[in-house]
Amino acid sequence: MISFLLVSHSKKITDGLKEMIDEMSLNKDNITTFSIGGTKDGRLGTDPIAIYEAIEMRKMDDAIFIFTDLGSAVLSSETAVDMIDDELKQKVHIVDCALVEGAFIAAVQINGVDCLEQVLNELKTI
Template identity: 45%
Template sequence: MVGIVLVSHSNKLVEGLKDLISQMAVGVKICAAGGTDDGRIGTDPMKIMSAIEEVYSDDGVLLFFDIGSALMNAELAIDMLDESISKKVEICKVSLVEGAFVAAIDSSIGKSIGDIKESIKGLQIEK
């Protein structure tokens, strides 16, 4: 099953999103990586890296983010991972809420990472 990582500047935002999605996509590994360790707004590449490792499976991991530096820190986190893991992690440049929701539902029914990316293609935020 494809794992899902939610990255946001706000821990409350991604924890709430994780709760919502987890009730709809039972059994999918979802991890929220929001805010900084001191509880402030921001993103932390170490927190993102840990989240990826937590949900990792051989099926891969899809990472969703909110804005700006979340993408930069997600890319940094992936670069810090062992190559055997990082090659199976993909950042999705789609709407955070809708993209993560569709991806989690697709993962719960056993779709591959490629099929999931095809499902969310229409939700792109960057063309």
């Protein structure tokens, strides 16, 4: 099982992207998608605690991919990863690519590859 954490300053962006991935992914049984956009009180922003909680909730997964939009989303994701234990950190990948395109392409490509590193390398070109 692989989890996709979609981190954006806007909940509307991550909710829409989650819907698109969940609807169009060929690998629905092996990918779990989480919308982690905005702040808990509904404003624009990111929440490292929400990201941390999602990581901890999925710690039994084979891998956790974190897709982000802007710089502070990356910082919030890095803060969340800093809070987890070293063993779990090995499974977590903050993916350096465009949020929408990268997450969608990864959801489609993961179905046909044996190596997650191959997917991560391809996402670097997006």
